[in-house]
Amino acid sequence: GAVVSQHPSWVICKSGTSVKIECRSLDFQATTMFWYRQFPKQSLMLMATSNEGSKATYEQGVEKDKFLINHASLTLSTLTVTSAHPEDSSFYICSARGGLPSTDTQYFGPGTRLTVL
Amino acid sequence: QKEVEQNSGPLSVPEGAIASLNCTYSDRGSQSFFWYRQYSGKSPELIMSIYSNGDKEDGRFTAQLNKASQYVSLLIRDSQPSDSATYLCAVEFMDSSYKLIFGSGTRLLVRP
Numbered sequence: 001g002a003v004v005s006q007h008p009s010w011v012i013c014k015s016g017t018s019v020k021i022e023c024r025s026l027d028f029q030a031t032t033m034f035w036y037r038q039f040p041k042q043s044l045m046l047m048a049t050s051n052e053g054s055k056a057t058y059e060q061g062v063e064k065d066k067f068l069i070n071h072a073s074l075t076l077s078t079l080t081v082t083s084a085h086p087e088d089s090s091f092y093i094c095s096a097r098g099g100l101p102s103t104d105t106q107y108f109g110p111g112t113r114l115t116v117l
Numbered sequence: 118q119k120e121v122e123q124n125s126g127p128l129s130v131p132e133g134a135i136a137s138l139n140c141t142y143s144d145r146g147s148q149s150f151f152w153y154r155q156y157s158g159k160s161p162e163l164i165m166s167i168y169s170n171g172d173k174e175d176g177r178f179t180a181q182l183n184k185a186s187q188y189v190s191l192l193i194r195d196s197q198p199s200d201s202a203t204y205l206c207a208v209e210f211m212d213s214s215y216k217l218i219f220g221s222g223t224r225l226l227v228r229p
Contacts, residue, residue, distance in 0.1 A: 032214055043205065043221045044161070049214050057213050093160045097215065104149060104209070106217055111160040 003027050004096050006109035013084055014117055021079045021112045023094030029074035030096035034106060035067070038091040050077055074098075084116045119144045121208050123220035131228050136193040138223050140206030143187070149209035150182055152191045155222065156202045164204070165191065196227045 003026040013019050023033060032051050036044040048069050050056040056069035066088075068080040077096075081088055091113050095106040120143040130136045138152075149168055153161035165180040167173045167189065173180045179192040189208075193200055203222040209215055 034216070043219045046216060046218075049216060051214065104215065105151065105163060105166055106207075107163065108153075108160045 002096075002105075002107040004030075004094065004107050004109040006094055006112050008112060009110060010113040010115075012115045012117065015085050016083055019081045019084055019114060021081075021092055021094075021114075023077045023079070023096070023109050025075045025096040025098075025107075028096075029098060030077075031074070031098035032096070033071060033077040034095045034097070035069060035077075035079050036093045036095065038093060038111075044093065047079075081114065084114070086116045089114055089116045119208075119210055119218050121206055121218050121220040123204075123206050123223050125221055126224040127226050128223055129226045129228060130196050132196060132198060134196050134227075136196045136200070136225055136227070138191040138193075138204050138206075138225065140189045140191075140220055141187055142189070142206075142208045142218075144208065144210050144218075145184075145187065147208045147210050149215075150180070150189045151207040151209070151217070152178075152180060152189075153205040153207060153219075154202045155205055161205055193225075196225075198227045198229050201225055201227045 005024045007022045035047045047062045048056045048058045050071035052074045058064045071077045093111040095108045122141045152164040155161045167180040167182045177194045181190045205222045206220040207217040
């Protein structure tokens with residue numbers, strides 16, 4: 001149980017384009033989904049928290065107009081990086097909370113590696 | 118500022134030995150603690166969760182929690198080369214919703 005998928009697993013795009021990343025909880029309904037970013041040799045940094053049907057809550061320093069989050073259902077959240085630039089190149093990981101066997105545990109997706117040229 | 122501190126390592130142990138990973142946290146109100154393992158280039162996977170003071174064992178892994186000292190540890194018995202990874206300590210706190218703060222991770226190397 002508690003499987004989270006992400007798509008795509010990697011993406012390369014040109015500077016100025018927008019990229020959408022999907023996060024799905026496959027076998028449970030996630031009450032909350034989270035988006036993290038991880039730069040090489042650094043730990044995970046929480047970008048935003050989203051609950052189904054509500055606006056996402058962004059962490060300090062994260063531009064909400066650049067990183068658009070939509071949490072359309074209890075199993076799907078999307079992150080859109082708008083007008084991506086090389087400094088946005090990173091490993092983006094989503095997690096979902098609310099699944100069995102432990103409903104208060106965050107289960108992570110496999111991550112999406114974004115490279116902006 | 119809520120913080121989670123870990124020694125970055127690397128911690129190098131021989132195969133078959135016990136690896137001991139430590140973590141301290143700043144928020145006294147935290148009630149839930151997690152250890153995740155992250156292989157290079159991969160996302161974190163849950164190893165253990167612990168909520169009460171004392172020890173919690175799961176196979177070769179034992180998590181230890183001391184809330185008075187704000188200290189969490191993970192012991193890995195009979196370490197295997199496949200255990201070589203970065204181990205992330207995570208502490209949950211309540212903001213507008215439940216969130217995790219991660220430590221910077223301890224890199225473990227198990228020598229064959």
